[in-house]
Amino acid sequence: xKLELHRVKVKKWAFGSATGFANATVxxxxxxxxxxxxxxxxxxxxxxxxxxxGDSIRILPVKDAIEPRCKLEGAGEVFPGYIGxxxxxxxxxTLVLDGAAILTTGRLVAPxxxxxxxxxxxxxxxxxSQTANLVVYITPRxxxxxxxxxxxxxxxxxxxxxxxxxxxxxxxxxKVDSYDxxxxxxxxxxxxxxxxVAYVYMLQSQGLLHDTWVYGVDAKQILPTLISPTEIMDGAxxxxxxxxxxxxxxxxxxxxxxxxxxxxxxxxxxxxFVGTIITNENVTLADKKRSSSYAIKLAxxxxxxxxxxxxxxxxxxxxxxxxxxxxxxxxxxxxxLITDEFAGRDGAxxxxxxxxxxxxxxxxxxxxxxxxxxxxxxxxxxxxxxxxVLAGGFFGSMNKDGSMDVEIQAILSATNELGxxxxxxxxx
Amino acid sequence: xxxRLCLITNNSTLRACTIGNSSIDFSIQLLEGSPFDVLMGGxxxxxxxxxxxxxxxxxxxxxxxxxxxxxxxxxxxxxNNKATAPHQTKAVQEYYDEDSLNYIEQAxxxxxxxxxxxxxxxxxxxLKSKLLADCALIxxxxxxxxxxxxxxNVPLNHMEE
Amino acid sequence: xSYRVLHYINQFFAGIGGEEKADISPEIRxxxxxxxxxxxxxxxxxxxxxxxxICGDNYFANNIDAVCAQVVALVKEAKIDALxxxxxxxxxxxxxACGAVCAAVAKECNIPVITALYPENPGVxxxxxxxxxxxxxxxxxGMGKAVPAMASVILKFLKKEELCKSDHSCLMEKGIRINMxxxxxxxxxxxxxxxxxxxxxxFTTEYKMPVFxxxxxxxxxxxxxxxxxxxxxxxxxxxxxxxxxxxxxxxQNYGExxxxxxxxxLQNEYITAxxxxxxxxxxxxxxxxxxxxxxxxxxxxGKIGKLHNKFYTTVGNGTAVANALAFGKEIGQKLRDxxxxxxxxxxx
Numbered sequence: 001x002k003l004e005l006h007r008v009k010v011k012k013w014a015f016g017s018a019t020g021f022a023n024a025t026v027x028x029x030x031x032x033x034x035x036x037x038x039x040x041x042x043x044x045x046x047x048x049x050x051x052x053x054g055d056s057i058r059i060l061p062v063k064d065a066i067e068p069r070c071k072l073e074g075a076g077e078v079f080p081g082y083i084g085x086x087x088x089x090x091x092x093x094t095l096v097l098d099g100a101a102i103l104t105t106g107r108l109v110a111p112x113x114x115x116x117x118x119x120x121x122x123x124x125x126x127x128x129s130q131t132a133n134l135v136v137y138i139t140p141r142x143x144x145x146x147x148x149x150x151x152x153x154x155x156x157x158x159x160x161x162x163x164x165x166x167x168x169x170x171x172x173x174x175k176v177d178s179y180d181x182x183x184x185x186x187x188x189x190x191x192x193x194x195x196x197v198a199y200v201y202m203l204q205s206q207g208l209l210h211d212t213w214v215y216g217v218d219a220k221q222i223l224p225t226l227i228s229p230t231e232i233m234d235g236a237x238x239x240x241x242x243x244x245x246x247x248x249x250x251x252x253x254x255x256x257x258x259x260x261x262x263x264x265x266x267x268x269x270x271x272x273f274v275g276t277i278i279t280n281e282n283v284t285l286a287d288k289k290r291s292s293s294y295a296i297k298l299a300x301x302x303x304x305x306x307x308x309x310x311x312x313x314x315x316x317x318x319x320x321x322x323x324x325x326x327x328x329x330x331x332x333x334x335x336x337l338i339t340d341e342f343a344g345r346d347g348a349x350x351x352x353x354x355x356x357x358x359x360x361x362x363x364x365x366x367x368x369x370x371x372x373x374x375x376x377x378x379x380x381x382x383x384x385x386x387x388x389v390l391a392g393g394f395f396g397s398m399n400k401d402g403s404m405d406v407e408i409q410a411i412l413s414a415t416n417e418l419g420x421x422x423x424x425x426x427x428x
Numbered sequence: 429x430x431x432r433l434c435l436i437t438n439n440s441t442l443r444a445c446t447i448g449n450s451s452i453d454f455s456i457q458l459l460e461g462s463p464f465d466v467l468m469g470g471x472x473x474x475x476x477x478x479x480x481x482x483x484x485x486x487x488x489x490x491x492x493x494x495x496x497x498x499x500x501x502x503x504x505x506x507x508n509n510k511a512t513a514p515h516q517t518k519a520v521q522e523y524y525d526e527d528s529l530n531y532i533e534q535a536x537x538x539x540x541x542x543x544x545x546x547x548x549x550x551x552x553x554x555l556k557s558k559l560l561a562d563c564a565l566i567x568x569x570x571x572x573x574x575x576x577x578x579x580x581n582v583p584l585n586h587m588e589e
Numbered sequence: 590x591s592y593r594v595l596h597y598i599n600q601f602f603a604g605i606g607g608e609e610k611a612d613i614s615p616e617i618r619x620x621x622x623x624x625x626x627x628x629x630x631x632x633x634x635x636x637x638x639x640x641x642x643i644c645g646d647n648y649f650a651n652n653i654d655a656v657c658a659q660v661v662a663l664v665k666e667a668k669i670d671a672l673x674x675x676x677x678x679x680x681x682x683x684x685x686a687c688g689a690v691c692a693a694v695a696k697e698c699n700i701p702v703i704t705a706l707y708p709e710n711p712g713v714x715x716x717x718x719x720x721x722x723x724x725x726x727x728x729x730x731g732m733g734k735a736v737p738a739m740a741s742v743i744l745k746f747l748k749k750e751e752l753c754k755s756d757h758s759c760l761m762e763k764g765i766r767i768n769m770x771x772x773x774x775x776x777x778x779x780x781x782x783x784x785x786x787x788x789x790x791x792f793t794t795e796y797k798m799p800v801f802x803x804x805x806x807x808x809x810x811x812x813x814x815x816x817x818x819x820x821x822x823x824x825x826x827x828x829x830x831x832x833x834x835x836x837x838x839x840x841q842n843y844g845e846x847x848x849x850x851x852x853x854x855l856q857n858e859y860i861t862a863x864x865x866x867x868x869x870x871x872x873x874x875x876x877x878x879x880x881x882x883x884x885x886x887x888x889x890x891g892k893i894g895k896l897h898n899k900f901y902t903t904v905g906n907g908t909a910v911a912n913a914l915a916f917g918k919e920i921g922q923k924l925r926d927x928x929x930x931x932x933x934x935x936x937x
Contacts, residue, residue: 109562111493124770146565195787206487208569220573243566244488258776265777270784283482284574285527306787308779315490315538316483319531336783338775341796342490347766348718349541353485353534355798361786362796363779366768389559408768409490419775424795425766 001181003230004093006072006173010100013050013134021168026068026100028134028164036163037136042152045139049381051103052132055118056378059135061385062114062412063104063242065128065252066157068097069235070165079235081216082155083162090181090230095165098174101131101252102164104157105382106138108149108209110389113410114245115374122374125414127421128252135381136160147208154240157251179264181228184274188303191272195305198275199259200295200324201227204241204248204312205280211240212249212312214278220287224279224295229260237278241312246368246414247340249312253413253420259308259338262419275302279324281317288316292323300331310338311417314368318353329358340365340415341425345407365415366423369407376402432505433578434478436469437498437571438462438549441564444583445575452579462546463497464539470499471532478503480528482574484535491542495549495560496567500574501528592636592747595664596625597674597690599683603643608834611682613645615659627732628673631740636747640667642690646682649689650838650864650906656686657693664698671743676705676735677712679727681839685907688716695720701746705735706761711839711907713761721746722761766796816930819897821920823905823913824871824878824937825863826854835904837864843903843916845923853882865906866937878935897929905936 009024016027030048037046051057069078074092077084103116116128123129136156140149182190203212205220212219214227214237227236235255241248260276267273279295282288299307307328311321321337328335337359341351347367384398396406408414415423435445436457447454459465467484474480478501486494539546549560568582575582600610602623621629622641629638642660649656664672672694674687684706691702696719705723706713713722721742725735738759745752752760771778778795785792810816827835833844854875861871861878876882879900888896901920905913924932 109566110559111489111562111566146569197783197787204487206570207566207572209566210487210570241488248488258774259779262776262780266780266784271780271787281487282573283487283570284577285480285483285531286577287573288483306783308783310779313488315485316487318485319483334783334786336779336786338779339796341766343766344541346718348764350537350799351766351796352798353538355800357798357800359798360794361782361792362794362798363775363782364796365775367766370768386558416775419777419779422770422772422774423768424771424775424778425768426795427762427797428765428767 001090001228001230003090003179003233005096005177005179005233006093007096007098007175007177008168008171009174010097010132012052013100013132015048015050019164019167021171026097026164026168033160033163037156037159040152040155042141042144042148043138043156044141046156047137049135049137050133051118051135051381053118053130057118057381058374058377058379059103059105059116059133059381060114061105061107061112061382062116062245063106063108063153064157064239065250065412066102066161067252067255068100068102068161068165069255070095070162070169071234072169076234078162079158079238081213082158082238086215088231089234089236090228094234095169095171097165097168099131101128101133102157102160103128103133103135104138104153105135106140106153107383108146108153108242110386112242113385115406115411117374117377120375120377121372122411125372125408125411125423127413134160134164137382150209150240150242154238158238179230179233181230187272187274191268194268194270194272196274196303197263197271197306197308198273198277198299198302198304199263200299200307200309201276201278202309202311202317202320202324203237203278203280204317206283209240209242210313213238213240219278219280220282222278222280224277224291224298226298227276227278229257229264229276232257232260232276244313244409245412246409247313247365247417249416249418250413253416253418257418258420259310259418263308271306274304281312281320283316288320288323292320292327295324296327296331296333299328299333304333306334308336308338310419314340314342315353322354322356322359326356326358336361336363338363338365338417338419340417341367342369343367345369345371363419364425365417365419365421366408366425368409368415371405372408374404374406431579432503433580434473434501434503435498435575435580436466436473436501437496438466439496439498439564439567441568441583442498442571446581448579448581454580460548460550462543462548463491463494464543464546466497466499467532467536467539470501471536473501474528474532475524477523478528479525480531481578482571484532485538486570491539492545494567495547495563498567498571500571500578502578591634592670593639593668594632594636594743595660595667595669595672596622596628596638596641597660597672597687598623598625598641598643599680599686600643600645601683605643611645611647614648615642615644615656617642617663624676624732624736627736628740631737632744635744636671638673639669644686646680646686647837649686650682653689657690660690661693661697664694664700669700671700671747672702673739673743674702674704676723676725676732676739677710678725678729678731679707679710679909681711681907681909682836684710684712685715685838688712688720688722691720692716701743703739703743705739708761709909709911711909715907717761718763718765723759724761810931813893814891815894817895817897817928818884818893819900819924819929819932820879820881820884820935821901821932822879822935823903824935825861825904826859826871826875826879826902827862829858829860831860831862835862835902837862837904838906840904840906840908841912843901843920845899845901847899848881849898851881852885854879863904863906863937878937880935897924897927
């Protein structure tokens with residue numbers, strides 16, 4: 001499968017009369033986009049805001065981040081199962097508005113977080129302080145149940161991303177990256193001297209507000225399966241995960257999965273990258289056993305020598321990560337794990353809920369409990385946590401001067417377990 | 429032979445769970461306590477031969493971020509010839525499920541530092557507080573698959589009723 | 590004016606005596622005692638040991654809070670700027686004492702503290718998260734290396750200077766996770782690590798998973814009614830008078846006692862030697878730790894074949910893992926030689 005990503009560099013958003021691209025700026029017709037989104041009867045209101053790097057703006061709680069993309073050539077449309085039909089994507093040409101992001105915000109439940117600061121110390125911990133952001137603030141119609149509401153918010157992000165990209169199809173790409181994923185028969189023959197390597201991609205699938213969709217299918221209902229990296233680049237994996245901002249994989253990081261990027265970089269030089277296996281992180285112990293065994297069985301069928309395994313979230317997914325690790329290692333497949341840590345504010349507690357002696361190669365995205373003080377910003381987009389949540393110290397506390405003391409868990413992608421950022425930790 | 433299931437929870441919205449078929453022997457232990465108390469209750473059952481069906485930790489909440497906790501356990505009569513009811517705490521079991529014990533002990537270690545800070549739940553409080561109501565709703569949603577696949581019907585959300 | 594330093598040492602390093610003097614109560618002397626003679630010059634005249642606090646190891650183990658409070662009071666009264674404790678090398682009780690006084694002074698007085706311990710000293714695991722500890726060798730032969738390292742670190746703390754690389758390399762890890770930004774993103778680090786792992790090259794994990802010393806459960810005893818059962822404890826139950834002098838903490842030995850004719854461990858006939866918990870309830874009824882009474886009952890009822898005629902006991906309080914392993918192996922062999930089928934281990 002061959003996919004070209006036509007990257008158009010975006011530095012700025014603006015509002016104007018016609019949606020389109022010029023001079024590194026995407027202009028959006030507010031009324032047109034708002035009307036498009038409000039076709040969804042589950043929504044009562046839509047507000048659009050712009051946030052650029054360096055602005056004194058705080059956005060919270062961010063539900064999802066999405067990169068604007070659309071198909072230029074090839075079968076289907078991006079975000080299959082939602083925007084596109086459910087047929088296979090991942091071939092042809094796809095337009096990417098590189099440097100731009102759609103952030104959806106609006107409170108679904110009380111315990112929910114997801115802070116993006118566009119400047120200050122918090123900005124260092126979120127990659128979305130570096131993107132030009134179109135922020136969509138969503139007000140639901142009263143009485144819409146949570147399942148429906150989550151779906152409605154998810155659709156707002158996808159529709160906006162697709163609408164904007166589709167309106168910029170005439171823009172000339174600054175850079176074209178091609179990705180090829182050959183048929184297995186070919187992949188197995190290629191680079192006979194290099195070790196075959198695959199990627200085990202764990203998807204959060206615990207339930208409402210903790211879900212991931214693949215071609216529109218709830219990931220908790222899948223058996224682990226193979227997917228082409230190019231399908232992921234066309235939005236085959238969509239996030240419905242709204243809780244634990246630091247280590248939920250939002251749709252933007254799925255589209256730009258840095259592990260796949262790094263495996264491609266080394267492909268043909270140090271390794272032969274032959275496959276990506278998606279698996280889930282379900283609640284029941286039976287599912288955990290089944291999925292980990294099945295995912296590792298697929299790796300064995302591919303005959304790989306090494307695996308990168310990435311986790312999503314923390315707590316019970318640690319059990320899935322550990323099962324994937326020892327099941328692979330005990331079948332002779334070497335593993336490297338990417339996780340994050342919950343070692344307490346003082347960094348002295350046990351970082352993971354589970355462990356195994358085979359897990360001797362871990363990359364960490366940092367301790368999510370690290371406390372940070374976020375100074376007040378001129379503008380807040382979204383909803384502050386309810387007084388009850390703040391009083392409970394769930395995600396931190398508000399100070400008199402308007403600053404907030406929060407754990408970096410509350411910051412979007414601060415400890416992203418796809419290794420999207422440079423954050424990490426060491427022992428002292 | 430019937431399947432014995434026990435739901436131990438401090439989430440009163442799960443009180444209305446019912447059995448999907450008559451071969452299930454289902455009991456609910458509704459605790460007025462904290463998530464830590466629920467885990468301790470689960471641990472006691474495991475020592476009496478019960479087996480965990482869901483992992484005792486949440487997938488994205490830390491102990492201080494979720495006031496509810498629910499565990500579904502099953503009792504395997506074939507492995508336990510001396511069947512005990514969930515309320516009998518004195519019986520000595522010859523069999524226990526090692527995985528269940530491992531997971532519950534790991535979870536207790538994580539909850540322990542929070543054990544004194546965790547709110548004690550009573551039904552009245554839950555109804556009044558938006559935060560607790562949301563916690564209860566999410567807990568119920570996250571238990572949904574575990575309960576359904578074990579043949580238990582889960583009540584609709586109060587908003588949907 | 591130079592910084593004022595307090596030095597904490599035990600009775601042995603003060604030259605008062607060994608185990609037989611381990612019960613001596615605290616004593617404060619002006620100036621240098623024992624290893625202070627070596628430490629003081631290493632402080633380069635920038636700091637000076639003003640007073641030395643001496644305490645017997647056993648006395649400390651039995652009066653931890655009180656002695657710590659005395660040290661804290663002295664620090665305040667004598668306007669002390671820093672505390673140096675030890676080095677205690679692999680001496681368990683002494684190491685624990687050094688850790689405890691450093692932790693108490695750091696917390697109550699907020700001044701720099703330092704000690705030096707051998708990595709297996711039980712004081713390390715107890716206090717590594719709270720205080721800086723220089724890694725020393727296992728015996729006083731390592732004094733020459735430990736002293737300049739301690740001096741270098743404490744002087745930097747006093748002058749509020751950054752520690753240098755060699756300071757860091759001689760300090761033991763606190764085991765605390767600190768966030769940092771790497772040069773590459775996590776994904777690049779992961780793939781690079783995998784490439785090294787596949788090539789068989791050395792790689793460094795960014796997070797070391799804890800490794801637990803798991804014991805595989807033994808198969809169940811087939812017929813308890815015919816089995817000889819032994820009882821072993823780390824709860825320190827001993828005949829009154831503690832005839833083998835098992836230490837209240839950091840035990841160096843274990844005891845073997847015949848109790849063939851004992852039906853019940855009576856108050857005043859048995860006591861606990863353990864210094865790590867409130868002894869009241871154990872001394873009131875030693876069966877609470879070593880349940881001889883109920884074992885005799887089930888022996889009589891025929892539920893077990895026979896209770897082995899000897900019990901083994903030690904104190905698990907801060908006892909070095911290496912010592913505990915050695916005790917375990919010896920006890921295990923003796924029980925096997927005596928054809929014991931199963932052992933009940935009690936702890937506290």
